[in-house]
Amino acid sequence: MTNSKLTISRRSELLVQSEIRNMSIECDAMGGINLSQGVCDMDVPEIVKKGAHDAIEAGYNFYTRYDGLPEIREAIARKCESFNHLKVDPEKNVIVSGGATGAFYSACLALLNDGDEVIIFEPYYGYHINTLAAAGAVPVFVRMHPPDWTFSLQALEAVITPHTKAIMINTPANPCGKVFSQAELDLLADFCIRHDLFIFTDEIYEYFVYDKHKHISPATDPRIQDRTITISGYSKAYSITGWRIGYCLCDAKWKETIGFINDLVYVCAPSPLQMGVVSGINHLSEEYYQQISHRFGAIRDQLCSTLTDIGLTPFVPQGAYYILADVSKIAGKDGKDRAMNLLRQTGVATVPGNAFYHDAMGDNFVRFCFGKDEKVIDQACAKLSKIKL
Ligand SMILES: Cc1ncc(COP(=O)(O)O)c(C=O)c1O
Incomplete structure (x- = not known):
């Protein structure tokens, strides 16, 4: 044990790194579709x-x-x-x-x-x-x-x-x-x-x-x-x-x-x-903001119905552009394991549910980001449909 003063602050030790970056790296490495990052594909007006x-x-x-x-x-x-x-x-x-x-x-x-x-x-x-x-x-x-x-x-x-x-x-x-x-x-x-x-x-x-x-x-x-x-x-x-x-x-x-x-x-x-x-x-007119809801409402519906069809349980979101889904039917000991299995089987990257809970409650969940272009969601849905539970 050394007593060096060259340490990071106690404050920094409290900060928790999320898995989002890691999932994106794994996703890129296999050329998958990244539904982990909370980035939206909309064009800048x-x-x-x-x-x-x-x-x-x-x-x-x-x-x-x-x-x-x-x-x-x-x-x-x-x-x-x-x-x-x-x-x-x-x-x-x-x-x-x-x-x-x-x-x-x-x-x-x-x-x-x-x-x-x-x-x-x-x-x-x-x-x-x-x-x-x-x-x-x-x-x-x-x-x-x-x-x-x-x-x-x-x-x-x-x-x-x-x-x-x-x-x-x-x-x-x-x-x-x-x-x-x-x-x-x-x-x-x-x-x-x-x-x-x-x-x-x-x-x-x-x-x-x-x-x-x-x-x-x-x-x-x-x-x-x-x-x-x-x-x-x-x-x-x-x-x-x-x-x-x-x-x-x-x-x-x-x-x-x-x-x-x-x-x-x-x-x-x-x-x-x-x-x-x-x-x-x-x-920008009111229609600009209204089309955000219409567009992403339809994308949400598409992804939720695909998830339901393949036997997973999406909790249909009322707003924002994420779906938290119960994926306990995918093998794994925690959210990370399940998200990695999902990525390996389908090529779709998600965020392990543990990123959103301080305890093991997130083990059965992953988060899908649907703030994506319709074509990306079509491809993701096609890939997800190949999963074998
Ligand atoms: C709930 C929530 N608040 C804030 C932000 C970040 O907003 P900003 O880019 O304006 O800092 C995000 C980004 O994902 C978010 O999900």
Whole structure:
């Protein structure tokens, strides 16, 4: 045993690497179809690209204010009013950050202390857990149950301690596709008020909603508006994951501190790319957003019926572009084993369910990403149909 000081930080030791990268490597090695990565095949709207090009030519090449250009904060405020039914002041309530990821990290560093507990629904999105851990907070898990990913108030009450400071939701959710209903949000609002908690809500998939389901932002409830930290962005809606444009909406009393952290970590979101997003918000019609739901709703149906036909059990998602499926009929001791068997037999890569659970609950699940071009899904379905269970 050496006593060298050349070690990684305790904070880094807490971070969990997901299997997504490994599955992609295995998939590439065998020329398979990669349904593991959460990347969407949609084209970037021309008007969004043009907005960014034009902005570079027009001289938007410098640091912007810590919370983003006035143009994007104003555009986001208009979008929030028309789409989310939320009144936000571009000056007091909006911080543009390095993607939704940057917005959430800034909010966590600004609002959470070491040891604060944050209730998080399981299955979860791994970045949420790692972001909380990096901020020194402790995730506390409450299970949602398939097929509709329901949860109980008793389960929430059971995990409350004097250290509980916040609850986090993701609606529509990655990986299970849950879209929280008004009744569920009402229950959560009461719960947050009763226990004096913040509510973090990641709404990055807000335009990917299917069937009769509706995206509802918790901040529309005036009783909890001041304790709600809304995280969203344009990575998914405009298929610009590499641009890093996301935002945080919060009450004026939190804005400066979250903005200060955002400044410290990211300085600002890329300025010409902020203008690309402004161009999209200002010019794309409602039909653009509606066709996202129609298109991916149909792709979801195709992949779910193939999975059912071959004897697996997909939990049909209400939103986002992932299907969590019970694949316990595929041999294997855990999610990784099953995902590898599926990849070897069919050439389709998925993410082992263990990436979304802190315990063995994920052993029987894998996640399929269907944010893909129709042709890719056709090929994936043809390959999946060859499986022998
Ligand atoms: C739930 C969720 N939030 C946030 C992100 C990342 O968003 P951004 O690219 O804006 O950081 C993802 C990406 O997969 C996600 O699934």
